[in-house]
Amino acid sequence: MQEYQRTPAVADGLPWQPGQSRDAEDATRRPRPSSFRDYRSYLRMMVRHLKHTTPTFTFRSFSGRAGFSSPAVLKNVVEGRRNISIAAIVKVGRGLDLNADEIREFDALVRYSLAENEEVRALQLERLKAGAAADPIEVLAREQYTIYDRWYLLPLLEVIGLPDFREDHAWIAAKFRRSVTPAQISSAITFLLESHLVERSQSGHLRRVNTKVTTPARLNVLSVRRYNREVAEMGLEALDSLPPRLRHLSSCSVRLSRTQYEMVEKLLEEFRHRLLHLVEDTPSSSAGPQEQQEVHNLGFALYPVTVPVDASGGNR
Numbered sequence: 487m488q489e490y491q492r493t494p495a496v497a498d499g500l501p502w503q504p505g506q507s508r509d510a511e512d513a514t515r516r517p518r519p520s521s522f523r524d525y526r527s528y529l530r531m532m533v534r535h536l537k538h539t540t541p542t543f544t545f546r547s548f549s550g551r552a553g554f555s556s557p558a559v560l561k562n563v564v565e566g567r568r569n570i571s572i573a574a575i576v577k578v579g580r581g582l583d584l585n586a587d588e589i590r591e592f593d594a595l596v597r598y599s600l601a602e603n604e605e606v607r608a609l610q611l612e613r614l615k616a617g618a619a620a621d622p623i624e625v626l627a628r629e630q631y632t633i634y635d636r637w638y639l640l641p642l643l644e645v646i647g648l649p650d651f652r653e654d655h656a657w658i659a660a661k662f663r664r665s666v667t668p669a670q671i672s673s674a675i676t677f678l679l680e681s682h683l684v685e686r687s688q689s690g691h692l693r694r695v696n697t698k699v700t701t702p703a704r705l706n707v708l709s710v711r712r713y714n715r716e717v718a719e720m721g722l723e724a725l726d727s728l729p730p731r732l733r734h735l736s737s738c739s740v741r742l743s744r745t746q747y748e749m750v751e752k753l754l755e756e757f758r759h760r761l762l763h764l765v766e767d768t769p770s771s772s773a774g775p776q777e778q779q780e781v782h783n784l785g786f787a788l789y790p791v792t793v794p795v796d797a798s799g800g801n802r
Contacts, residue, residue: 513538519591520614525599528592529564532582552581570596580748586756633681634713637720638666642674644781646684646692653692661781664720717785739791747788754786 513534522528536543546557554577562568570578575596579589591614598610633639645651645661652658653675655668675692678684685695724733742750761784 519588519595522595523598523614525570525592525595526564526566528595529560533560533564536582548581551583552577554581569600572597572600586752586759632677632709633683634709636670636674637713637716638662638664638670639674639677640713641781641783642671643678643683643694646678647694648779648781650778651692664723714785717783718787720783721785750788754788758784758786 516535516539517528517531519525519528522531533543545559545561548560549555549557552559559568560578560581563570575593576589579592584592594610594613598607598614601607601610641662642658645658655671655675658671659666659668675684679686682695684692687693721735725735
């Protein structure tokens with residue numbers, strides 16, 4: 487089956503939200519597939535966003551990540567000379583570093599755009615509406631990546647969402663197992679407000695702007711690598727300092743080809759997103775009256791422990 491096919495150029499679809507102008511759209515804001523009726527319009531906006539926020543993004547780099555042999559696949563699709571097939575949806579999503587939610591929405595958008603009868607279009611339309619109505623996992627803009635510079639910023643977002651949260655810097659600092667000062671908490675809250683990750687309600691209370699945030703897949707940024715190293719170190723600390731009932735660490739070794747590696751990577755990404763939705767969408771009243779919520783870290787690590795060896799015994 488072809489992964490893409492020739493098709494006549496078509497007129498742009500309109501964004502889902504009435505009155506929203508593509509020309510006025512902020513290129514720093516990551517577009518959502520469920521906000522569009524035509525996948526080509528979404529791809530144009532996504533390419534514009536990636537070129538603005540990711541200097542290394544090119545049509546050629548997209549093809550390399552996606553696994554297309556031609557470096558001009560996305561360019562031809564965006565310009566209306568090619569059409570995406572159903573079989574190519576996942577590859578396009580991989581090339582654009584879409585997360586699991588975005589891939590599901592993009593799948594619905596492509597199927598909606600290519601539907602040959604009203605019954606199929608109506609079904610995909612419902613999928614798009616469901617995606618637009620869901621509380622999204624927001625992909626951080628590049629200028630927000632500094633949230634990874636300090637290990638306590640992301641946990642602080644969760645602390646702000648605790649039922650018993652108090653905007654008392656000393657109280658917040660005391661909540662953390664690792665040492666953090668009230669002054670650092672004060673500075674962190676200012677940063678979160680200025681980064682539009684938290685806001686104040688009409689009554690003046692802190693609240694999160696979006697309950698779930700992430701970065702694009704396979705992001706290679708120093709601050710993110712440093713943060714992941716901190717998370718790994720905190721896991722080691724938990725192994726030594728916490729009783730088994732308060733922490734869970736497990737691992738396994740498994741043989742994987744590159745294709746299988748990418749499959750496992752995708753499963754982990756999907757699980758992470760499903761977990762975020764599950765935790766946020768479960769009513770807090772489902773917890774027993776004596777139970778108290780605390781902020782936890784959950785980390786994943788997948789890496790090779792062997793290397794290819796050629797017939798002569800040397801590394802390839």
